[in-house]
Amino acid sequence: MNDSDGRREFAFRIVNVFAEERLAGNPLAVFENARGLSDADMQALALQFNLSETTFILPSEVADARVRIFTPTFEMPFAGHPTLGSAHVVRALAGAGDALALEMLAGTIPVIAQGDVWTLEAKPPATRKVDASPEQLAAMLGLTESDLGAPPLWVDTGSEQLVIPLASANAVRRCTPDPVLLARDGSVQLGAGVTRAMAYVWAVDEPRSILARFFFPKHGAIVEDPGTGSACANLGGWLVATGASLPQQWTVAQGEAVGRRCKLGLAVDSGGRIFVSGHVIELGRGTVSL
DSSP states (O other): OBOTTSOBEEEEEEEEESOSSTTOSEEEEEESOOTTOOHHHHHHHHHHHOSSOEEEEEOOSSSSEEEEEEOSSOEESOOHHHHHHHHHHHHHHHTOOSEEEEEETTEEEEEEEETTEEEEEOOOOEEEOOOSOHHHHHHHHTOOGGGBOSOOEEEESSSOEEEEEBSOHHHHHHOOOOHHHHHHHSEEEEETTEEEEOEEEEEEEETTEEEEEEEEEETTEEEEESOOHHHHHHHHHHHHHTTOOSOEEEEEEEOGGGTOOEEEEEEEOTTOOEEEEEEEEEEEEEEEEO
């Protein structure tokens, strides 16, 4: 839509995903109709909002909508909280039911809802071993080797990430990652000369509950994501890959250390299918003029 000055206007919504209260969870900006936005526009808008991700809804010939996901610096093939938050907006815009399919670079992702609690089914996991030694991983996290738990893995259920089990929830809370070592030992090649570094650490905190944190370097410093659905799915992939007894169901707490508490649901059924769920709250709406 063009305004009276000839500028193009694009509507967006701000939603909080994995949120149990309005000013909690992981925030997401969702552009309702991205037709007319170039790739450069989308990337610049993601940088403008400077959230962990911003999504852009487009028509699809194979699903209910096509969704593109941008961080402030690059496009992602898949991410958990953008999937759930975008599904929430697609349902509201289309008056659609509680079962949707979203087309993404990683493929078509089925999403279902019960009220405002959304659940996605992740892709089957692909895994590979970690080259870094236990000593290197401990140093990278600011821990000792005794703080490490079961063997880590690179896991990909849509977005490849380094999944590191720790020996205790106390160790998860004590993590102080080194940005230089994380960039060295936690990097993955995304293609086209783009690399990304990250680490997802977790431990059982109490029966049926896991405490998790997700770190990545940005401009030479460590940034912590409050709620990471793709990493939660990869935790499910770790369980499948390591031969854990199935089915399993967990509540995953994240965001404690950054004041944005998130509650994620993780379920792995007896066939190894992985499901991630969370509550979505719409916080506000607006328009951008370009």
